[in-house]
Amino acid sequence: MKIAVCVKQVPDTNEIRINPETGTLIRDGVPSILNNDDANALEQALQVKDAQPDTEVIVVTMGPPQAKEMLQECLAMGADDAILLSDRALGGSDTWATSNALAAGLKKAGPFDLIFAGRQAIDGDTAQVGPQIAEKMGLAQVTYVKAFELDGAFATVKRALEDGYETLRVKLPCVLTAIKELNTPRYMSVPGILKAAKADIKVWSADDIGVDKTTVGLKASPTNVFRSFTPRPKGKGVSVEGDTPKEQAANLLADLRAKHII
Amino acid sequence: MEFSYSREQQMVKAMLKKFAETEIAPISEEIDAEAKYPYETIAHLGNLGVMGMPFPKEYGGAGSDYLTYIMAVEELSKVDASHGVIVQTHNALCCWPIFTYGTEEQKQKYLPKLLSGEHLGAFGLTEPNAGTDAAMQQTTAKDMGDHWLLNGSKIFISGGGIADVYVVMAMTDKSKGNKGISSFIVEKGMPGFSRGKKENKMGIRGSIAAELVFEDCAVPKENLLGGLGKGFKVAMSSLDVGRLGIAAQALGIAQGAFDQTVEYMKQRRQFGRSLDKFQALAFEMANMKTRIDGSRFLLYNAANCRDRGLSSTVEAAQAKLSCSETASYVVDKAVQFHGGYGYIKDYPVERMYRDQKITEIYEGTSEVMKMVISGSIFK
Numbered sequence: 001m002k003i004a005v006c007v008k009q010v011p012d013t014n015e016i017r018i019n020p021e022t023g024t025l026i027r028d029g030v031p032s033i034l035n036n037d038d039a040n041a042l043e044q045a046l047q048v049k050d051a052q053p054d055t056e057v058i059v060v061t062m063g064p065p066q067a068k069e070m071l072q073e074c075l076a077m078g079a080d081d082a083i084l085l086s087d088r089a090l091g092g093s094d095t096w097a098t099s100n101a102l103a104a105g106l107k108k109a110g111p112f113d114l115i116f117a118g119r120q121a122i123d124g125d126t127a128q129v130g131p132q133i134a135e136k137m138g139l140a141q142v143t144y145v146k147a148f149e150l151d152g153a154f155a156t157v158k159r160a161l162e163d164g165y166e167t168l169r170v171k172l173p174c175v176l177t178a179i180k181e182l183n184t185p186r187y188m189s190v191p192g193i194l195k196a197a198k199a200d201i202k203v204w205s206a207d208d209i210g211v212d213k214t215t216v217g218l219k220a221s222p223t224n225v226f227r228s229f230t231p232r233p234k235g236k237g238v239s240v241e242g243d244t245p246k247e248q249a250a251n252l253l254a255d256l257r258a259k260h261i262i
Numbered sequence: 263m264e265f266s267y268s269r270e271q272q273m274v275k276a277m278l279k280k281f282a283e284t285e286i287a288p289i290s291e292e293i294d295a296e297a298k299y300p301y302e303t304i305a306h307l308g309n310l311g312v313m314g315m316p317f318p319k320e321y322g323g324a325g326s327d328y329l330t331y332i333m334a335v336e337e338l339s340k341v342d343a344s345h346g347v348i349v350q351t352h353n354a355l356c357c358w359p360i361f362t363y364g365t366e367e368q369k370q371k372y373l374p375k376l377l378s379g380e381h382l383g384a385f386g387l388t389e390p391n392a393g394t395d396a397a398m399q400q401t402t403a404k405d406m407g408d409h410w411l412l413n414g415s416k417i418f419i420s421g422g423g424i425a426d427v428y429v430v431m432a433m434t435d436k437s438k439g440n441k442g443i444s445s446f447i448v449e450k451g452m453p454g455f456s457r458g459k460k461e462n463k464m465g466i467r468g469s470i471a472a473e474l475v476f477e478d479c480a481v482p483k484e485n486l487l488g489g490l491g492k493g494f495k496v497a498m499s500s501l502d503v504g505r506l507g508i509a510a511q512a513l514g515i516a517q518g519a520f521d522q523t524v525e526y527m528k529q530r531r532q533f534g535r536s537l538d539k540f541q542a543l544a545f546e547m548a549n550m551k552t553r554i555d556g557s558r559f560l561l562y563n564a565a566n567c568r569d570r571g572l573s574s575t576v577e578a579a580q581a582k583l584s585c586s587e588t589a590s591y592v593v594d595k596a597v598q599f600h601g602g603y604g605y606i607k608d609y610p611v612e613r614m615y616r617d618q619k620i621t622e623i624y625e626g627t628s629e630v631m632k633m634v635i636s637g638s639i640f641k
Contacts, residue, residue, distance in 0.1 A: 069269075076273060188277045190311030190324040190334075197270035 001055040003045040004106055005079070006117040006133065007038040009063050009070040013122050018230060034070050037118025039185035041178040044148050045116050046078045046186065051150075056080050058109060062090055062101050068201050075196035076188035082201045083109055089206040092218025095124075099132030100220075104211035105204060106137065114155070115175045119144055127177070134175035142168055146181040271330050275337050281310070282341035290342045293468035294613050297460075299424050300468050304348055308379015313352055317361055321373040329565040332510045339514025340521070343617035344468030346514055350507035351420045351469075352376070355625075356383025359429050359500045360447065363488030368447060372427055384425035386416040386448075386474050387497050394630055396431075396497060397440045401476060403432035409483055410446060412476040415458060418624075422472030423457030426450045429500070430474070431493045443493035447485040454479030465616035504625040505578040506568065509561045509585040512621035516554050516589040519596035519614045523547070526600055526609075543599060550592050557584040579626070579634040586621035586628065593618045 012033045017026045034042075042059065049055040059074040061067050062085040071082035085105045093101065106115060115134075120127035127143070134141035146165060147158035153172050158165045160179055170176075188196075206213055214220055240255070242248030256262045267275070285303050293300050307313055316331040317323025331353065339346030357376050360368060360383075375381040392398035401414025412432055416422075428448045435442035448455055458473030488496045524547070527537035537543055561584075564577035596611045597604035604611050622628045 072269070073273065076277075187281055187310055188273060189309070190274060190277075190315055190326060191319070192311075193270050193273040193277065194325055197268070197273060 094221035313379030314377025355385030384421035
């Protein structure tokens, strides 16, 4: 079995601080990490490999050269190979353009029996790239996967919903996006680290993956970030006092009248 | 000379920092209060390759250099010194002598399970009357033709009763003094071998120390380690290696207590300002940081000497002396700066204060370190 895991290097949001004067994010010195949901995606692929040792797990990312460090960490966790799609032509891609590049990279590195991705990245929070890859590669997809079981040429998965889950049986090959409930990602091992630190990570350019350059990069991106800002912190809410719903409603009305809202 | 962490060192440190904060920090208070050996986290460290870090892959080790291993002990000890010493005793005092002095058969038999962490290792040298004066061994091993017969007892043995494999020193010829000591590989469950009293210690309470009792304990002939009469050499060279790990443990305690104090000083307010705004305290923190970083250089230099195959006995002694005395100074200030909160068990510095003391005592007291260092000055 051959499994791809799509991963992304993101700023560690636990370490981000806000400048109290300007209200903007302080990005300097913020460490970069493997995106949380992507670690769950990788863990699931590695669990398949634990059960079927002839499985090959390949991590794929698009990003700047420093994303190699994150790929080394994936190798140290147990991935067999890592591919970095990195090219100035790919820079500034939105989700549509990113999935064009990743789909091209996956086609070149494949074919894969399974493609895992994290549900979403903690920096962009779009949850679009995984599903877009599936669409562009013409594969079935299940998002928000919280449980996974392989049975022959099928996977039985639980897809989390807001108020429950649905169980789906999906034929391979397919794209699955993982959420944190799926598993607990393993630590890097010391032998894994020693091997990964010396590993030669493949870097593929836009030409290498043969992607149409009019479909990648900033210019090809149909969405653009117009402005980013830190939302003002919300004030403390008010809870309406009262022993019965009727009394609470009366208090609320009185309060609204006092403030001339009604 | 290069003073930067290699990529593999960065990753090992990052992995163990996360492991220590996620897996160990939540149980530290409990293993300390209940003197409970942390089987689960130690097994997990075994799976990650930490229980056989500085040994070659061919025997099941992770194949790291000694310096990176030292950093691992330091990283664990920042959060919990008990874990630091458990990893250290196993690697340096049991795996190392078997790897260094063992026959190929002994290595094949014992190392794979030890280095994977499936088996735990311990070291038996100290006796009631043989502490720093280790040559005063009273445990005897008698040649019975087809086996050895061990009689006597060992005290304060880290991992005693918990470990599966023990490197034990015993007299094979009393008339020869040091040269009459031999070392043996003894397995848990060998007839006549039992655990005696479990010690109630001041600190590192998650690491169990106990008495080992040998009553006509029959040890197979082939379990003699390093040759007849070579026990003193086996023991002393193991302690030499062990010193680096204890220095790393002490350094980790110092850094951990320092880091706790930095955070505390930033949030604790008295007289209308946080503690870090009091210059008398901030200057003392500057002293602490300088001594910690200086000790770290001594330690990494000593480990680097060992990795390069250079003699490192004096360097290791300097590293241990400096790291453990720095730790003593730092934990004292850390508790002081925490005020009353530093004296209660809700704050980790209380435990670190108790955990630190042993680093000036075991695997060679500070006085022994000074004997080694001064001996090299006035030789």
